[in-house]
Every structure is written in structure tokens, then in C-alpha cells.
Amino acid sequence: MNIPNTNLKRVVIIGSGFGGLQVAYKLNRKFFQIVLIDKNNYHTFQPLLYQVATFGLEPDSIAKSIRTILNNYYNFFFRLAKVNFIDLKTQIIFSNMGELYYDYLILATGSKTNFFGKKNIEKFALPMKTLEEALNLRNCILQRFESALYETNYKKQCLLMNFVIVGGGPTGVELAGSLAEFKSSIFPKDYPELDNKKIKIHLIQATKRLLDGMSESSSKKALKYLKNMGVNVWLNNPVKDYDGKILSTNKGKLKSINVIWTAGVKGALIKGLKKKYLANNRIQVDCFNKVKGEKNLFAIGDVAVMKPNGHPMIALPAMKQGIHLAKNFNRFFSKKQLIPFNYHNKITMAIIGRNKAVCDIFFLKISGFFAWLIWMSIHLIKIVGFRNKLLTLINWGTQYINYNKSIRLIINY
Numbered sequence: 001m002n003i004p005n006t007n008l009k010r011v012v013i014i015g016s017g018f019g020g021l022q023v024a025y026k027l028n029r030k031f032f033q034i035v036l037i038d039k040n041n042y043h044t045f046q047p048l049l050y051q052v053a054t055f056g057l058e059p060d061s062i063a064k065s066i067r068t069i070l071n072n073y074y075n076f077f078f079r080l081a082k083v084n085f086i087d088l089k090t091q092i093i094f095s096n097m098g099e100l101y102y103d104y105l106i107l108a109t110g111s112k113t114n115f116f117g118k119k120n121i122e123k124f125a126l127p128m129k130t131l132e133e134a135l136n137l138r139n140c141i142l143q144r145f146e147s148a149l150y151e152t153n154y155k156k157q158c159l160l161m162n163f164v165i166v167g168g169g170p171t172g173v174e175l176a177g178s179l180a181e182f183k184s185s186i187f188p189k190d191y192p193e194l195d196n197k198k199i200k201i202h203l204i205q206a207t208k209r210l211l212d213g214m215s216e217s218s219s220k221k222a223l224k225y226l227k228n229m230g231v232n233v234w235l236n237n238p239v240k241d242y243d244g245k246i247l248s249t250n251k252g253k254l255k256s257i258n259v260i261w262t263a264g265v266k267g268a269l270i271k272g273l274k275k276k277y278l279a280n281n282r283i284q285v286d287c288f289n290k291v292k293g294e295k296n297l298f299a300i301g302d303v304a305v306m307k308p309n310g311h312p313m314i315a316l317p318a319m320k321q322g323i324h325l326a327k328n329f330n331r332f333f334s335k336k337q338l339i340p341f342n343y344h345n346k347i348t349m350a351i352i353g354r355n356k357a358v359c360d361i362f363f364l365k366i367s368g369f370f371a372w373l374i375w376m377s378i379h380l381i382k383i384v385g386f387r388n389k390l391l392t393l394i395n396w397g398t399q400y401i402n403y404n405k406s407i408r409l410i411i412n413y
């Protein structure tokens with residue numbers, strides 16, 4: 001991969017997401033040569049993917065090139081490559097762009113969509129885990145309305161505008177809310193020839209409540225908001241199969257050619273890892289993020305599960321683990337004692353729409369306008385880069401004033 005050999009130990013980080021970026025930021029480059037590898041040349045702010053899919057934000061407001069983020073870092077190398085295999089014995093990683101020796105390897109590869117082994121669903125449903133998928137979803141939704149204009153058959157027209165979201169976690173809830181707002185405020189202006197009552201939005205959840213990771217009261221509030229916005233919520237209703245036209249669930253069948261899958265993620269593993277420390281597609285690590293039985297292999301973020309119970313697969317623990325691991329590396333090489341990682345999730349939240357969000361902060365359960373304000377502020381702070389923050393703020397500001405989402409472009413790439 002054309003990385004110079006030096007006397008310094010080489011730390012290879014795979015994945016420039018929330019966790020990997022933090023390690024790269026915080027590792028002391030006097031001690032190490034750092035190589036960051038990612039299959040994309042940008043970092044994605046995944047919490048706002050749904051806004052790209054539902055015409056609220058441009059993709060480049062939530063993505064930033066790695067080279068822009070980490071330019072001028074000495075002793076640091078970025079390589080655009082997909083790592084396919086790790087040879088733990090020889091300490092070499094194999095990628096589509098060549099191979100590389102490491103002294104220490106940090107896996108920060110995040111997660112990927114979990115279809116729970118349902119091949120048909122994987123084939124026909126629309127996922128939303130990457131920027132490409134969010135853009136694809138945006139194209140697909142808009143294209144359906146354009147096609148509906150040509151359709152003279154009532155049933156076929158309704159079918160084009162029948163959207164089913166599977167998964168009642170934050171992503172599903174946010175997507176359903178955003179589509180419902182589109183239906184009521186933008187759709188009538190853009191498509192006056194079509195009847196917006198024909199748009200149906202279904203949200204299907206396998207368990208008995210939405211937002212399983214949040215408090216009961218936030219979950220009830222989110223349900224109430226969505227129902228008021230016209231979303232058909234189906235609880236306790238695991239999906240069985242989907243053939244591209246009919247979705248089979250425990251409670252019956254739904255006809256839809258637009259099934260969006262947000263029902264779960266699993267660790268993005270790379271071949272070569274040993275089965276003995278893998279659990280439910282994640283890599284088991286100790287409180288120092290070290291993989292058991294491997295002296296120079298570490299994992300952080302979504303792909304890692306820290307004993308005994310693991311952390312939620314969200315951005316903050318990934319970032320904190322990245323910062324913490326880098327600090328421990330620096331401490332180790334300064335001959336200081338290592339500090340175990342300690343994290344308790346204090347804030348969970350989801351946005352449903354304009355002035356509507358739910359927020360669990362410690363023991364406080366907030367909903368409505370203040371929760372919405374907290375959600376907006378925290379997400380704005382967390383977006384990487386000043387330009388992206390500004391772009392997002394401008395978009396949100398104008399959308400709030402105009403009741404409009406202006407990025408309704410179908411761009412087939």
C-alpha cells in the first residue's frame with residue numbers, strides 16, 4: 001500500500017467512522033505511524049441519513065472527506081481501500097488495493113444492515129445504512145410520485161404511493177415522521193394532480209412498542225405523534241417475508257413495492273477473525289478494547305462488544321471508545337497505567353417532526369418543542385466540520401420558516 005517503513009510502531013485503523021476518526025485524532029504521532037483505511041474517502045454522519053433520503057439535506061452536508069479532516073497530520077497516512085482479510089499470524093491485512101503489515105490493528109468498521117438471514121428481504125427491500133442507500137431511497141421515493149402521474153389505474157396508483165417502513169427504532173420512527181410531513185406539507189404543492197390521501201405510510205415494529213431503547217413514556221409519546229401525523233403503526237408484528245410486492249407479517253399481508261428496511265444492524269466483520277471471540281456478529285473485547293487472546297488486536301464502536309453487556313450501537317460510545325483507546329495507547333508508550341473504559345448512556349432521543357421529539361436525559365423524559373430543540377442542537381454540534389454545520393443550519397432554518405424541503409432532485413448515479 002506504499003507506506004514508508006520507519007522505526008515507529010505502525011498502528012493501522014480500519015474504518016474512519018465515529019470511533020476510528022477519534023483514534024486517528026488522539027494517537028500521539030511521535031510514538032506511532034498511523035495508517036487509516038476506509039472503503040470510502042469520507043466520513044458519514046449516519047444519524048442524519050434519513051434527512052438525505054427525505055429531501056431535507058444534501059449528501060455533502062453530512063459527509064466530509066477524510067483528507068480534509070486530517071490533512072496536515074504528520075506521520076499519518078490515509079488509504080482508500082476495502083480490507084477483505086486479516087492474517088493474524090503474519091500481522092498483514094489484505095485489501096483490494098494491496099497488503100500492509102501492522103504492529104497494532106484497530107478495527108472500527110462499524111455495522112451493516114441486518115436482514116436476519118431473510119434473503120428475499122435483502123433482495124427486494126430498500127436499506128438505509130450508507131449515503132448511497134439514502135440517495136437511492138430519495139430517488140426511489142420521488143420516482144414513485146413521478147410514475148404515479150402517468151398511472152390511470154386507481155389501484156396501481158395507490159400501490160406506487162404505499163410506503164412501508166420496517167423497524168420501529170429511532171431510524172424507522174424518524175423516517176416515518178419525515179415522510180408524513182412531506183405528505184402533508186410539500187406533496188400537495190409539488191403534485192397537485194395527485195391526491196395526497198392515496199399516500200399511505202406504514203411503520204411495522206416486531207416488538208410491543210416503538211423506540212425499544214427508550215423509556216416507556218417516550219415510546220408512547222412517539223406513537224401518539226406518529227398516529228396524529230397519519231402513520232399506520234403496527235406493533236407486535238414481526239415481518240416474515242417479502243417478494244418485492246407482498247410483505248408477509250404475523251398479522252397478515254401488505255401490498256407494497258416500497259418496503260424500507262430499518263430493522264437492525266450487525267457488526268461489519270472482516271474475514272480472518274477467530275470464531276472464539278465473535279458473538280452475534282460483534283467482536284468481544286475487554287475493558288481496554290483489546291480482543292481476548294490477541295496481543296495487538298483491538299476493536300471499537302459498533303463492531304465491538306465490551307464484556308459483560310456491551311454498549312448501545314450508537315455514535316457516542318464509539319467516539320468515546322476511540323478517544324479512550326488512543327489515550328491508553330499513549331499511556332502505554334509513556335509507561336503509565338492503562339485505564340479501563342467506563343461509559344453509561346445518559347441521553348437517548350428521536351425526532352418525529354417539526355417541534356416533535358422525545359428525549360430521555362438521565363431520569364428526565366422530555367417531549368415536544370424542547371426535546372426537538374435538544375435533538376437539533378446536539379446533532380448540529382456533532383456534525384463534523386464547520387461548513388457542514390453551517391449548511392445543515394441553513395437548510396434547517398429555511399425549512400422551518402418555509403415549511404419546505406428543497407432538495408427534491410432525482411439524480412441517478
Ligand SMILES: Cc1cc2nc3c(=O)[nH]c(=O)nc-3n(C[C@H](O)[C@H](O)[C@H](O)COP(=O)(O)OP(=O)(O)OC[C@H]3O[C@@H](n4cnc5c(N)ncnc54)[C@H](O)[C@@H]3O)c2cc1C
Pocket residue numbers: 014015016017018019020037038039040042043044045046047048049050081082083084108109110111128129130170171268270300301302303313314315316318
Ligand atoms: C440510519 C442511521 C441512523 C442513526 N442514528 C443515530 C443517532 O441518532 N444517534 C446515534 O448516536 N447513533 C445513530 N446511529 C448509529 C451510529 O451511526 C453508529 O453507532 C456509529 O456510526 C458507529 O460508529 P463506528 O465508528 O463504530 O462505525 P461507523 O461510523 O459506521 O464507521 C465505520 C467505517 O468503517 C468503514 N469500513 C467498514 N468496513 C470496511 C472495510 N472492510 N474496509 C474498509 N473500511 C471499512 C466504513 O466505510 C465506515 O466509514 C445511526 C445509524 C444509522 C445507520
